[in-house]
Amino acid sequence: MAPSSLEQTVEKELICAICTDLIFDPITFLDCLHTNCGSCSKSWFSSQASNRNPTPTCPICREPVRETRPNPSFANLLEEFLRKNPEKKRTDDDIREARAIFKPGDRIVSGGVVVNANTPSPMNRQDQQQRRLSTPQGSSFTLEPLPPNAFEGFRIGFADNQRLIDEFFAGLVPPQARLATNVHFGGHPQPPPRNAPSHNYNLRVPGQPATIVEIIASSRQLAMITCDACERNVNMYVHYECTVCSLYHLCSSCYLSGQTCPARHRMLAQKQVMRFQAPYLETGIFCNVCDEWVDAPAGGHLHSQPDNSFFWRCAGGCNNGNWNYCKRCVRLGACCDHELKLYTNTRPATPPNGVLRGPTPQQQLAGPEGSLEARGYARWYNYNVVCDRCSANVHSAGSAGWYHCRECLDGEFDLCMGCSAWQEAEGECPRGHKMTIMSQGSQGRGDMRTLLKPEMEAPEICADTEPRTAIALRGNFAGIEGALRFPVGAELREVRPALYDDDWCWGTYCGRGGIFEKRLIRLT
Structure with a gap:
């Protein structure tokens, strides 16, 4: 019997972001609360410590991790899922290999420090390259070991760290997928701005996987990918892949900030997903x-x-x-x-x-x-909005716009201009939410724009001044806590200077508020 949509949703939440398999011996990271396998987590943090990374970070969000703890609730949910789906249980060999790395009760990170990080990892086993993989249909096949020259042309050209990379990724992903794993320990060149001089860089080699879609098609597994600029994990996030260079990727923040591959080739957006227990690449x-x-x-x-x-x-x-x-x-x-x-x-x-x-x-x-x-x-011009009070088409002739509630009915509650409910509620929907005024665009029903939206309450860090609008001269995608993300050319609202620093401002964009540097904008 085909799995229900609920089971598929639950299974997606039970996947380890490191090995992309069902989590085994779940360990939760504090304070981001992401959960992964105990053995995968220990190998991840040990590799960071071996590379002299002073702060252990989560492989999913890159937030600092101060503590790792067992998660009994998650373990109970996982046990119930496996009880209903026994075919998804790990084999005895897989369990022995995982428990050789991590046993329940082992401490991994404590007080922001990796515990016993110098213990050698037993994951660097050559026989891992021949482990069997189950396809979504339940059949199986064996991946042959890579030839000795399989890693020729791989972008990591510093021998001292090659052993560490092989040890960390052996057994976590199929051999083919390892080619797609852009791991960086300080030796990869930083991509220059888009106006940098063009030169050849890591061009594709016939017979070797050069794109993520080739990796997924051959291994039937999700690839592990990090940004070639900031080393952020982008396994199941939108990222950009170079159309010419072999396995060169940038996270959306780096790409939208103006970076590209060193040769300035076109890069295309894509994202890995799991659908019906099978990996796909959305483009x-x-x-x-x-x-x-x-x-x-x-x-x-x-x-x-x-x-x-x-x-x-x-x-x-x-x-x-x-x-x-x-x-x-x-x-x-x-x-x-x-x-x-x-x-x-x-x-x-x-x-x-x-x-x-x-x-x-x-x-x-x-x-x-x-x-x-x-x-x-x-x-597409066949777009209609109907008043939820009187059922009138708000796009009818002579209509100047309509009122829209962003909170009711998952953002699908609208009132026409002639509806008395708006006048009686003084700008609020029947549930008391402040409403937005929308209108058609220049070409009718296929266009739309926001005329007036409720103001956001400014935080205490803002100076008590009249809010202004601004145009972004440059995009802001810095990973600073509380920062407002916006692209070049964005129109920012409710801009106020920050009390603590004249070089910073607070404003809103796309319904969100945050801080940004004043040099990035031009006040209007």
Whole structure:
């Protein structure tokens, strides 16, 4: 019997981010509360300590870890899941190998320090390269050992750390997937800005995997990927892959900050996902706020498309007009105040590659960067909004706009201008939420923009001054706690100087508030 949607959701939460298998001996990190296998966690933190990393960090969010603790509640949930799905239990050999690294009760991190980090890891076993992998259909196959020259051309060119890399990743991912794991211990060159001189760098070698889709197709496993600039783990996050260099990747923050591969090649967005216990690679368009994939094939039927085949695109200056939102983020107010245009695609539902979900690189490179129409996307004008009080179409002739609640009905509560409910509630929906005023754009129902949205309450760090608007001269994607992320050209609202430092400001963008450097903006 096929697994239910609830079981699939539960199983997704039980996956270890390091080995991408069901978690075994769950260990939770404080204070980020991410949970992974005990043996994987111990190997991860031991590798950091061996590389003289003074602060153990989480492999998922890169936040500092001050303590690791067992998670009985998680273990109970995992035990119940395995009771209903006994075929997913680990083999006796897998259990022995994991327990050779970590036993329940072992301390891994305490007081922000890795405990017993100098203990050699038993994971560097050559027989791990021949372990058996189960396919989603339940059959199995054996991965042959890599030839001696398999790592020729691999970007890590410093011999001292090669042993450490092999020890850490042996057994965690299939041999092919190891080629896709961009691990950096200080020896990888920092990608220059996009105006750097062009030169050849790590070009693709025939017969060797050069892209993540090739890795997934051959190993039937998710690859482990880190950003080649900041070393952030991007296993199941949106990242950018070079279309020419072999296995060169950047996280979205580094890419949107202006970095690219050293040869300045085009880079394309993609994200690994698990669907029905099988790995896939999503490509094409993603929401720039929540990373949701919005490029599902439309199947050639424009009137029966899946919801995630639509996206709103900023028609203003955000990232020079190359800034996208999913439909849900727009409903919830997590979008800019520029005019937005609705797009979809007309691709067939059957992907050209069994693990690829979205356009191929050839389709994405069909037109200039930022161009949509040349790459098979089309405007969508059949977009209606109905008043939830009187059922009137707010797009009817003569309508100047409508009122929208971002909190009721998951952001799908709207009132027309003529509805008396708005006038009686003095700008609030029936549940007392402040409402946003929306209007059509310049081309009718396929366009939309925000005219007025409720102000956010400024924090105590702000000076008591009149709020202003500003235009972003540069994007801000720094990983600073409390920082506001925004692209170049963004229109920031409610901008106030910070009390503690004249060089910093606080403002809002896409329904969120945060701090940023004053030099990044121009007040208007």
